Amino acid sequence: MPQGSTTSWSYILIRLLFKFVLKIFYGTIVVENAELIPKTGQPCIVCANHPNCLTDALLLVTSMPSKTRNMLRLTAKSTQFGHRTFTSWLVESAGTVPIKRRKDFNGNQVDNSQAMDKLMEALELGDAVCLFPEGASRYHPTIAPLKTGVARILSDVLSRNRDDPNFSVSILTCSVTYMHRQHFRSDVLVTFNPPMTFTPKDNPELLAPVQYEEIKAVTARMQQQISSRTIDSPSWEIVRSAKMATRIYAPLGTLMSLGDYVRVTRTFVEAFKASDDSQKSERSAEDQSVDFTREDAEFSQLRRDLKDYQDQLVYWGIKDDRITHPLSRRTVIMRMVIRLAWSICLSIISFPGLVLWTPVFATTYIAVRNFKKTGPIWNTWDEIAQRKLVYGLFSGLSVWAACILLTLPTAAITCFLVPALMWMTLRWMEDAVSAFRAFMALARLLGVGKKTLNKIRTTRRDLHARLMNLAVGTLGLPDDPERFFVESGGKQKGRVRSKWDSGAKYFSVRRRRKRDWNETLRLYDQVDYPEEGL
Template sequence: MPQGSSTPWSYLLIRILFQFVLKIFYGTIVVENADLIPKTGQPCIVCANHSNSLTDALLLVTSIPMSRRNMLRLTAKATQFGQRTFTSWLIESAGTVPIKRRKDSADGTADNTEVMEKLMEALEIGDAICLFPEGMSRYHPTIAPLKTGVARIVSDVLTRNRDDPNFSVSILTCSVTYMHRQHFRSDVLVTFNPPMTFTPKDNPELLAPVNYDEIRGLTAQMHQQISSRTIDSPSWDLVRSARIASRIYVPLGTRMSLGDYVRVTRTFVEAFKASDDAQNSKHIAEDDPIESTSEDLELNQLRYDLRDYQDQLVRWGIKDDRIRRPLSRRVILSRIIIRLSWFSFLFVISLPGLALWTPVFAATFYAVHNFKKSGPIWDTWDEIAQYKLIYGLISGLCVWFGSVLLTLPFAWITIFLVPLLMWMTLRWLEDAVSAFRAFTALVRLLRVGTSTLKRMRVRRQNLHGRIMNLAVKTLGLPADPEVYFLESGGKEKGRVRGRWESSAKYFSVRRRRKRDWNETLRLYDKVDYPEEGQ
């Protein structure tokens, strides 16, 4: 039976290093169904959607427990190799295999025969290899059509081992969902789907000579698995509308698991997408007799009304929860004093640590600011998280070593004290920013006025009724979502359950208690997305 390759020391180092860095950059990384990952020795191809460049690969490496796989052999575009950069060294030292792309070749050709041979050899000895079948990474909410390379590798490796009818190879698809992929302290959901296992005995249709329809069919099955557990939308506008619909339908915040939140949002995206497709179909030809149904028209109108409602909240700088649960003027004033006092206290105690974080933030901001100018949004914004991770890591290490050198007589203390102070500063800063964001929202709430808020409350009640009708009668979602989703989902990382846990997690050293999965380390609520034309 295959045993798999031994784990190189550089792979272990990179895994530990970036597990640490990713946990700092992203507030919560939730991994679902890790028990479905085939164990070391079982040939396995790990495939995921690809929207965040190198960060996607690092996330998969750190999300797969060492108890399941001792290593994951990565692939990357060939242009990342042979350069005198930290990223290039990082990729090469982890045993990554270079993949040539036609778009990077002057003559538009790419010969990956030798690469495919190496990947199949790795599978035959029981390794797991990582491939992104979209073939490219880009800043877009939809999953691009998958290339057939993974299915062809499965066919080729089964054919090479056709004399062993019990030889098996698995495809493990993974759905990755970033709340805000490039923003500091946002959240990520990594969901592993049930593996598909193939053998020469059970899958003779994949043995050479193979009908290409079988390859396309397997690729379509992979696409369906990946898209079924993440938010796959043709536009950011649909995602935005679906997220406000989710918050109105089940306003639990982080008392609802991140996995449930993503799946509910995806359900609304699919509904809006279907109605949008139906609405657009009648414009194929001027004399097309197809008419949109009343349901499609109502659904499109609901989406437009949700967008207008969200736009109004953004203009005022308040959240939907303040419309749903109104506060008296006296309560607002008392909370303004509390939030401002709490922000001031946390900011003051954060000042010493902020002196250490300032070079990190400055270096990262400068690098990302210049990188954004290098190309259009769809071709550059998918690499912003990668740049922040790399530059943040390098500048952070420089701050650490510099602090140790400057305090050489006490280096044995500062070597531990500096990272601890930087982490606690980050925790205090998160709470300070959250308190200031709440303070500004409460001030704006006073400026809006009681009569205007009452009209918005009536508007929200109308939207809530229409959303509940859609969710329960059409989409088959629970009729009592606040009870159902409060009880489902289990004890998931980052989730808040009950008032005691809510209060305790507010002071947690490991991570702050978020009220909403949409939160990032910003002085405002991040609800909008940049469109490709901007």
């Protein structure tokens, strides 16, 4: 039985580095179904959707428990190799295999035979290799049609080992969902799906010469698995409306697990997709039942009304929970005073650490701003998180080294004190920004007249009634989401399940308590997306 390759010390260091930078950049990384990962020695092809360039690979490496898989052999576009850059060193040190893409060679034919041989040799040793079957990272709300390369490698490696009928290879699909992939302190969900296992004995249809239809069938199964556990939408507008629907249907914030939040949002996305597709189709009326037509029209109208409601909230700068739970003017003013005082207090104690963070924030801001100028959103925004991670790491290490040099007599203390101060400052700053964001939301609430608030509140009540009717009656969602989702989902990173837990996490040094899964380290709530077609 294969034993798998020995983990090199450089890979171990790289994995630790990956964990460090990802935990700084993303607030919460939730990994689901890690127990489904085949163990070291069992050949495995790990495949995931590819929304976030190099960050996706880093995320998969750190999400696989080292006790289960000692290493994950990565692949990356060949243009990442051979440069005197940190990114190039990073991918090469992790044992990454270069893949040539036709788009990087002016559309000419490319030869990846050596790369494929290396991947198959790794599988025969019992390793896990990582491939992104979309072929390229992309800043889109939908998953691109998967290419057949993974199924072809599967067929080739099974054919090479046809004399061993029990030789097995697993395809482990993974669904990655970023709440806001490029924003500092956002959240990420990584869901591993049940592995598909193939052997020469059980799958003779995949042995050479193989029919192309068999290759397509395996690829279609992969596509279905990956898209079934993440938010896969044809437009940002549908994602926006679906998140608004989730917020109204289950306004639980982080009492709801991140996994449940993504699955409920996906349910609404799928319903909105179906209604959108049916309106665009030219099917005749007799091809569909009366009930389907009525429900379809209701979902389509609901989506438009949710968009209008969200637009109203954005226009006035208020949040849905302030509409759900109205406050008296006196209470609003009292809370404003508390939030502002708390924000000022935290900002003051954060000032020494902010001096250290300023070069990091300035460097990443300039790097990202210049990078955005190089191309359109769809071709550059998938690399923003990577740029922030790389430039943030470099500038952060530079600050740390400069502090040690400036305090050489006490360098033994400084080398630990500076990272600790920067981490605590980040925690205090998260709470300071959150408090100021709440202060501004309350201030804007005062600016909305009673008549307007009552009108918005009436709109929300109508939306809630229609949404519950469709969610429970048509989509099969629980009729008591407040109770169901608090009790389900288990204990996940970042979620709270009681008032005591909420208070404990608020003062936690490791992780702050978020109010909802869309929260990022910004002075405004992140509810909008790029315009369609950019």
